[in-house]
Amino acid sequence: MNSILIRLTSAQELVCYEAMSLAMTLATFDYQVQLLCEPQSFGVLINPNNRIYGMLKSLDLYDIPPVWLEASAYSDWFLQTLDKTLVNQFIIPPNGIQLNAFDNVLSF
Numbered sequence: 001m002n003s004i005l006i007r008l009t010s011a012q013e014l015v016c017y018e019a020m021s022l023a024m025t026l027a028t029f030d031y032q033v034q035l036l037c038e039p040q041s042f043g044v045l046i047n048p049n050n051r052i053y054g055m056l057k058s059l060d061l062y063d064i065p066p067v068w069l070e071a072s073a074y075s076d077w078f079l080q081t082l083d084k085t086l087v088n089q090f091i092i093p094p095n096g097i098q099l100n101a102f103d104n105v106l107s108f
């Protein structure tokens with residue numbers, strides 16, 4: 001099975017939206033997709049006033065695992081202020097980020 005890491009590196013909503021749409025489309029066709037949120041895009045993902053917020057809540061429907069967070073974007077106290085459903089959509093990668101573990105790495 002093809003495994004794809006999609007790195008969210010942009011602070012622009014439209015770019016992040018395109019990356020999320022691609023992730024969901026690929027997952028629909030049985031690709032193994034992992035999202036990686038870098039610090040500059042974290043604020044876009046958790047903004048309840050954009051489309052991406054709702055997309056994050058539906059990752060389970062596409063069998064997409066929780067979004068990996070760069071350690072520098074992670075803060076326990078901040079995540080506790082988020083909607084409980086949304087908090088469950090983010091994790092720190094257990095063994096660090098191993099780019100060579102994926103068949104393809106896409107950056108947006």
